[in-house]
Amino acid sequence: MASASPIPSPSPDPVSNPVAGSEFSGTPNPFSQPALPLLRTPTNTVTKRVFVAATRMNDGKTTTCLGLYGALQSFFPRVGFIKPVGQRFVDVQGKKIDEDSVLLDSIFQVRVPIESMSPVAIDSTFTRRFLEDPEAQLPALEDKICRAFDRVSWEKDFTIIEGTGHAGVGSVFELSNARVAKLLNSKVLLVSPGGIGRPVDELALNKSLFDHHGVEVVGAILNKVEPDKLDMIRDYAGRGLSRLGIPLLGVLPVQPALSAPNLAQIAEEIGGKWLNGRRGGAKQRVQRVVIGAMSAKGIVDYLQPGTLIITPGDRDDILLAALASAKISGGATIAGLIVSNDIKPHPKLAELLAMTDIPVIATKEESYGVTSRINHMSVKTQPQDHDKFPIIKQLIADHVDLSKLIATV
Numbered sequence: 001m002a003s004a005s006p007i008p009s010p011s012p013d014p015v016s017n018p019v020a021g022s023e024f025s026g027t028p029n030p031f032s033q034p035a036l037p038l039l040r041t042p043t044n045t046v047t048k049r050v051f052v053a054a055t056r057m058n059d060g061k062t063t064t065c066l067g068l069y070g071a072l073q074s075f076f077p078r079v080g081f082i083k084p085v086g087q088r089f090v091d092v093q094g095k096k097i098d099e100d101s102v103l104l105d106s107i108f109q110v111r112v113p114i115e116s117m118s119p120v121a122i123d124s125t126f127t128r129r130f131l132e133d134p135e136a137q138l139p140a141l142e143d144k145i146c147r148a149f150d151r152v153s154w155e156k157d158f159t160i161i162e163g164t165g166h167a168g169v170g171s172v173f174e175l176s177n178a179r180v181a182k183l184l185n186s187k188v189l190l191v192s193p194g195g196i197g198r199p200v201d202e203l204a205l206n207k208s209l210f211d212h213h214g215v216e217v218v219g220a221i222l223n224k225v226e227p228d229k230l231d232m233i234r235d236y237a238g239r240g241l242s243r244l245g246i247p248l249l250g251v252l253p254v255q256p257a258l259s260a261p262n263l264a265q266i267a268e269e270i271g272g273k274w275l276n277g278r279r280g281g282a283k284q285r286v287q288r289v290v291i292g293a294m295s296a297k298g299i300v301d302y303l304q305p306g307t308l309i310i311t312p313g314d315r316d317d318i319l320l321a322a323l324a325s326a327k328i329s330g331g332a333t334i335a336g337l338i339v340s341n342d343i344k345p346h347p348k349l350a351e352l353l354a355m356t357d358i359p360v361i362a363t364k365e366e367s368y369g370v371t372s373r374i375n376h377m378s379v380k381t382q383p384q385d386h387d388k389f390p391i392i393k394q395l396i397a398d399h400v401d402l403s404k405l406i407a408t409v
Contacts (some may be wrong), residue, residue, distance in 0.1 A: 018398045028081035039146035042184060047153040050218070050409045051181040053163035055192040055202040058378050062100050063258065064191050065162045065181055066124055066381065066389070069108060074397070075406060076157035082117050083372040084145045084180050085170055089121040096121035099380075106383040112152050117212025119148035120175070130173040133383060138174050142183055145175075149184050158406075162184055166202075178213040187218045187409050194225030194233055194251065200240040207246060218408040219249035221400060227253045247408075251399030257391055258287045261379045263336050263359050264315030266308070269377055272338065272361040275350070283384065284335045289374050291367050292318040298377070300325075308335045308374075312368045319353070326356045336360065339357040340367045347359035 052068070054061040065081070072079050086098025098118040105114055120141060130137045151157045161184060163177040164168075170176045181188050188210055192199040199222055207217045220241055223234050230251055238248040264282040267274065290302045292311030299318050302309065303325040311318045325333045336359035339345060344362060345353065353360055363370055381388055396402075 003206040021359055038143040040139075040142060040183075042146045042149045042153070044150045044153045047156050047159050048076075048409050049153070049161060049184065049186045051161040051163060051184065051186040051188045051215075051373055052175070053123045053165075053177045053181070053188055053190055053206065055166055055190065055199070055206050057165055058082045059191050059193055060221075060252070061105070061162065061191050063381060063392055064189075064221060064223070064396065065100070066104060066107065068400075068402075069104060069161055070389070070393035071397040071400070071402055072158055072160070072406075075402065078156045079108075080112070080152040080156035080159035081105075081108075081162070082119075082149055082152045082159065083164070084148070085120045085164050085175050086118050086121065087122045087164055087169075089118070089123075096123065103381065103383055110152075112154075114347070116148045116151040119144045120277055122170075124335045127172055134174065134295050135344070141173075141175060143363070145180065145183060147252075152386060167206040176209070178209045178215055179209065182213045187216045189249070189405065190217055190220045190246070192220060192222055194229070194237075196233065196236050196240060200237060200244070203241065203246060204244050207244060216380055217246055219247045219405060220247070221250040221252060223252045224254050225251050247404070249405055250396070252395055252399050255391055255395060256287060257285065258381070258388055259379050260306075261374070262385075263288065263308075263361065265377070265379065265382075266338075266374055267361050270338070270361075270363045270365060270373055272363045275344070275360040275362050276340070276353050277336070277357050277359035280357055281303050281336055284359060285387070285393065286335045286374075289371055291371055293367070296321045303333050305333060308338065310338045310340055310370050312341045312367065313339035313345045313362065316346060316349060319345055319349050322358060323349075323352055323356065326358055334358065338363060338370060340370055 035376065040186045052061055052065050069079055069081060081104050083098045083101050088099050089096045090102055092097050092102065092114055095115050097114055098121060101114065101117040104110065105117060110117065167178045168176050190203055190206055192203055203220055210217050222233060222237055230253055234248065241248050262282065263284045285306065286308045287306030289308050289310065292299055292309050292315055296317035299321050303322065309318065309322065313330060322334060322337060338361045340363055342364040
C-alpha cells in the first residue's frame, strides 16, 4: 500500500509576500494572482460628469470649479472632484498633490483620498521621463487616471473634472485635456474671458481639438465681464457661439473681491519684510493701491479701508497722517503701508506704529516698481480665503444655467 502523500503547506500570500512565485520560492505559486489588466476607461459609467477646461491660463477655471461644486450641491447630495493632470502641486504627506485639489478639499471636505483627486502631478522631469519610454508610460498613466476617477466617483451623483489650461496642454505626453476628457468619457464645459471676438475665436480653436478626439463641448462660460456689458456680451457672444454649436451657459460679472490680493500674498510677491501688524493684517484684502507721493494733506482722502499706501520710510508726514487716522478711528483705517526704497521709519515713528494695528511691510524696491508688481499679480484663491467662497458659489448659482448643464451631461 502506497504511503500517503504529505499535506502541502499553504502557499505564501502573493500580496504579503512579494517574492512568491519568483526564483526565491522554487516553483511558481499556483495561488498567485495575475497583475490586474490596465484600464483604458473607467469602470464607472453611471455618475454624471463634466470636464472643465479653459482657453488660456488664469481664465477663471478653478474659480468656476469651486463655484460649480458648491452650487451643484443644491442639486446632488454627493459631488466628487478630480484634477487628473496637475502642473502646480504641493507636498502632502510625501505625495505630490495638485494645489487646486488641496484647495477644493480644504473647503468642502470631499472625503476621498487626496491622492485620488490628483493622480498625476507634472514635475520638472516628468516629460523627459515619459519620452524615454512612452509605450510603457502612457498605459500606466491612463490606468492611474481611470482608477482615480472610479475612486472619487464612488457613490457620487456628479463629478467635476478640472483640466489644465487649454485643450492642447499635455499633448507632449499624450494626456492633453482633450485626450483625458475622452479617456474619462466626459463632455466638456469651456471657460473663457469675457468679450465677443477674441473669446469666440479662442473657443472655436479649443473646440476643434475636442472635436478631433470625439469629445462633445456642451457649453461655455464667459468670465470677468464688466457689469454694464453683461447683456450686450450675452447677446452677441451668444450669437457667435451658437454658430459654432456651443451654447452659452453663463456670463460672469467682474467681482473685484476675487481679484483683490491680501497682504500676505503681496508681501510674498515683493519679497517684503513685516515690520508691524502681521498677525491681524496678513488677511487684509487690498482693493486700491496708492503711491504716497503727495503731501500729508493730499493723502487724507485716501485713508480708507482697503487702501494700501506705498511710500518711502522717510515720509514722516504720511506715516503720521496714517497714525493720526488710526488714533481717531480707534483702529487701522487702511489696509496697510509698504515702506519702500529700503528706508525704515524713524525709530520713534516705528514705536508709535507698533502701538497700532496698522500692517507695515518693508521692501527694497522703489515705490513705482512695487506698485507695478502688485497691479500685475495673478491672484489665486487660497484655502484661507474664506471671504471669497460664498461670493464664488453665488456667482455661479446666479449666472450659470445649471439645469441646462446638468441636462446635457
